[in-house]
Amino acid sequence: MEHVFFKPWIGKNYQNGGIFKKKILVLGESHYCGNENCNGKCGVRDFPDGGCEDFTYDRVMDYLNGSTGRWTNTFRKFERSLVNRETTMEDSNEIWQSLAFFNFLQVAMTETRTAGTDEDYKEGQTAFLEVINELHPDLIIVWGVGRLYDNLPNEDWIKGEPLVVDGYNVKNGYYQLKNGKKSRVIAVYHPSTSRGYSWDWWHKVIATQL
């Protein structure tokens, strides 16, 4: 994964499918780095030799260890939409140890910079294709039906058949992996969305793939 700076979280049970009996890769867009040393610039271009490459892993571990941050509600709402119930710390651990999680953009965002540049998304596409060809997910759940979804690579993409849940058209498709496998892709609202991410409703969408 030579173009990957922010290494994916790979739960201990991801490879055997864990509680979902399926390899699920969750795709976020970017992360905010609050580390003063990076000055909001960590990533593939400014720190090619490393620095915050374990950021994603550390945030998931923080969450599972009970520390709170801007990611807490996002992780919690999302995990509930997978299992369709309120979750305990123990549930969270079981769920995230069954998942892989990757942030698409390979440069950090700051408070004043919340979307990537065209170059950032291009780099993200290369990194993303490397990650899916390494992790061979059965299902990729994309956080966001807008910007991130629209910036997924066209390469190796297969458009899905219409998938309608409660009258809502779920964005979906597949990636053709180099080993011959197809990875299913669906997009959900970003769980942190200000419009509200209703986990019981999104469970209906995710359940069509479980």
Ligand SMILES: [Zn+2]
């Ligand atoms: Zn950083």
